[in-house]
Amino acid sequence: MRRDIFQAIADPTRRAILALLAIHAMTPNALAEHFNTSRQAVSKHIQILAECEAVTQKQNGREIYYHVNADKMKEVDKWLDTFRKIWEDRFDQLDNVLKDL
Amino acid sequence: MTNKTEILKDISNRKLNITRAFNAPVEKVWRAWTEAEQLDKWWAPRPWRAITKTMDFTEGGHWLYCMAGPNGEKAWCKVSFQTIEPGKNFVADANFCNEEGAIDANFPTMTWDNRFLSTDTGSKVEITLSFANEDDLEKIVQMGFKEGFSMGLENLDELLEA
Numbered sequence: 657m658r659r660d661i662f663q664a665i666a667d668p669t670r671r672a673i674l675a676l677l678a679i680h681a682m683t684p685n686a687l688a689e690h691f692n693t694s695r696q697a698v699s700k701h702i703q704i705l706a707e708c709e710a711v712t713q714k715q716n717g718r719e720i721y722y723h724v725n726a727d728k729m730k731e732v733d734k735w736l737d738t739f740r741k742i743w744e745d746r747f748d749q750l751d752n753v754l755k756d757l
Numbered sequence: 758m759t760n761k762t763e764i765l766k767d768i769s770n771r772k773l774n775i776t777r778a779f780n781a782p783v784e785k786v787w788r789a790w791t792e793a794e795q796l797d798k799w800w801a802p803r804p805w806r807a808i809t810k811t812m813d814f815t816e817g818g819h820w821l822y823c824m825a826g827p828n829g830e831k832a833w834c835k836v837s838f839q840t841i842e843p844g845k846n847f848v849a850d851a852n853f854c855n856e857e858g859a860i861d862a863n864f865p866t867m868t869w870d871n872r873f874l875s876t877d878t879g880s881k882v883e884i885t886l887s888f889a890n891e892d893d894l895e896k897i898v899q900m901g902f903k904e905g906f907s908m909g910l911e912n913l914d915e916l917l918e919a
Contacts, residue, residue: 751759
């Protein structure tokens with residue numbers, strides 16, 4: 657199954673997890689306390705985020721902490737840059753059309 | 758002078774906001790956005806071309822056109838006009854479709870809300886692009902823009918380098 661950054665952010669719970677992890681690294685248990693859903697549901701989301709490489713894990717003693725993978729998150733911005741180029745190109749063409757109207 | 762294109766993402770609300778100023782009166786900008794003959798001149802990012810098949814710019818009407826690529830590929834699109842406030846605003850749903858305009862349900866619907874404003878230096882267009890479902894923004898990224906149009910842009914880069 658395809659896993660990419662857009663799948664990571666397509667779900668509201670996963671976006672909320674990323675928002676929490678952006679503040680500081682957390683354990684799965686600490687994350688689960690922020691949600692009304694089951695721990696299993698939260699772990700499933702964390703697993704998808706890990707597969708999408710949106711988060712990375714680090715072992716600290718007996719605990720696993722999850723961190724946001726900032727480099728991967730930049731892919732969204734890269735896509736937006738492409739989107740921006742399309743629109744800039746379009747609008748430059750529109751400027752020319754407007755000159756002749 | 759080239760005006761800056763501003764794009765704000767609002768991913769949690771499945772929206773993208775685009776704003777651009779033009780050094781032309783709002784009446785002209787409105788025409789360029791709503792007349793097929795004008796749209797065909799600028800709507801497709803180069804080297805793609807927009808080719809209108811039919812245009813009925815009325816509430817409930819449609820614009821059926823294709824994006825023709827440099828290698829002969831064609832992507833048909835249908836824009837269904839929902840509400841029109843002449844000279845000020847129009848809201849439309851955009852879909853991929855076949856040549857006859859039958860909408861392809863495998864692709865998400867993108868809703869456009871375009872607002873046209875008069876300014877001291879000419880005019881400004883504010884566009885809100887929104888997607889109905891959680892997965893739609895991702896789908897449009899995957900299918901519509903990322904592969905389709907950025908491919909077009911890569912071709913453009915090749916042309917420029919040649």
